Amino acid sequence: MGEDIAVTNFREYLRIKTVHPDPDYETAIEWLKKQAVDLNLEFNIVRFEPPNEFAVWLTWRGTNQSLKSILLNSHIDVVPVDPSQWNYDPFGAEKTPNGNIYARGSQDMKCVGVQYLEAIRKLKATGFVPLRNVHVSFVPDEEVGGFKGMNCFVKTPEFEALRVGFALDEGIANPDDSYHLFYGERAIWQFRVTAKGQTGHASILHENTAAEKIHKVINRLLSLRESEKARLKSLENPDLGDVTSVNMTMLGGGLQANVVPPELSAVFDIRITPHWTLDSMKKLLDETCANAGSDVTYKYIQHSNITAQTPVDDSNVWWTVFKGVTDEL
Numbered sequence: 423m424g425e426d427i428a429v430t431n432f433r434e435y436l437r438i439k440t441v442h443p444d445p446d447y448e449t450a451i452e453w454l455k456k457q458a459v460d461l462n463l464e465f466n467i468v469r470f471e472p473p474n475e476f477a478v479w480l481t482w483r484g485t486n487q488s489l490k491s492i493l494l495n496s497h498i499d500v501v502p503v504d505p506s507q508w509n510y511d512p513f514g515a516e517k518t519p520n521g522n523i524y525a526r527g528s529q530d531m532k533c534v535g536v537q538y539l540e541a542i543r544k545l546k547a548t549g550f551v552p553l554r555n556v557h558v559s560f561v562p563d564e565e566v567g568g569f570k571g572m573n574c575f576v577k578t579p580e581f582e583a584l585r586v587g588f589a590l591d592e593g594i595a596n597p598d599d600s601y602h603l604f605y606g607e608r609a610i611w612q613f614r615v616t617a618k619g620q621t622g623h624a625s626i627l628h629e630n631t632a633a634e635k636i637h638k639v640i641n642r643l644l645s646l647r648e649s650e651k652a653r654l655k656s657l658e659n660p661d662l663g664d665v666t667s668v669n670m671t672m673l674g675g676g677l678q679a680n681v682v683p684p685e686l687s688a689v690f691d692i693r694i695t696p697h698w699t700l701d702s703m704k705k706l707l708d709e710t711c712a713n714a715g716s717d718v719t720y721k722y723i724q725h726s727n728i729t730a731q732t733p734v735d736d737s738n739v740w741w742t743v744f745k746g747v748t749d750e751l
């Protein structure tokens with residue numbers, strides 16, 4: 423028996439090197455065009471200035487154009503790889519005898535894009551025609567903030583014209599047969615803390631150094647990390663969304679080994695649980711920097727202020743329908 427077309431498509435998609443920092447988006451766009459032809463879907467693309475910024479969406483027309491549409495979104499890009507840490511070619515999409523497929527982006531999130539397309543293929547094969555328009559969007563640059571992808575797309579008249587009423591986006595892959603539904607997202611704050619201080623020869627114990635200051639910031643934020651880690655372990659049903667994650671992801675600064683540096687920096691990635699207010703996090707951050715000494719500042723790299731969650735009760739007609747179907751399944 424030959425390989426299922428869903429698997430073949432998936433492996434083809436994985437072999438396209440849409441990897442940062444220089445993703446091959448044009449090959450992916452061509453591949454999506456081919457999918458649109460195969461599935462008899464409308465292929466749409468909007469390009470922004472400068473090139474390499476775009477959004478693609480495939481449209482399955484419903485029978486009632488006056489109704490709001492459904493948007494199924496996934497991102498095309500994948501995070502960088504260190505091939506020396508891999509047992510397989512990260513862009514080979516090799517399949518082992520037990521059916522496992524290895525490639526960067528297999529979970530995050532090319533599997534989802536392919537699943538949307540395969541769901542449409544299967545529904546079409548049964549003769550099903552949707553009531554509403556269904557749009558399957560494929561966007562670039564999600565892994566670096568979405569500034570060149572979804573961020574531009576949502577501001578276009580083309581997006582407005584889709585009249586989206588309900589959207590499914592990224593979740594987290596599950597290793598078993600359960601389907602986890604995510605109806606909210608933690609607010610992402612990525613920021614660089616910079617500490618400036620007295621410079622000089624490293625044989626002397628200067629006052630007011632950048633290292634002493636950044637040390638205080640790192641200590642405070644990593645102690646928050648510890649307490650949130652402990653809290654996660656103590657929860658009856660541990661779920662990352664219930665806690666705030668804190669990670670220090672980059673360190674920078676320094677001139678040479680015997681020079682006390684005028685400036686040191688640390689980058690943090692913090693994902694704030696919807697159970698906390700963003701104001702409380704802002705206060706903690708401001709106080710942490712103020713307590714670390716003079717000339718300690720921070721600058722956002724990414725800063726989300728979205729705390730809204732999808733209501734999962736009877737007030738939300740979309741949710742009621744969605745839940746009804748999954749309950750039946």
Ligand SMILES: [Zn+2]
Nearest residue numbers: 497530531592
């Ligand atoms: Zn992702």
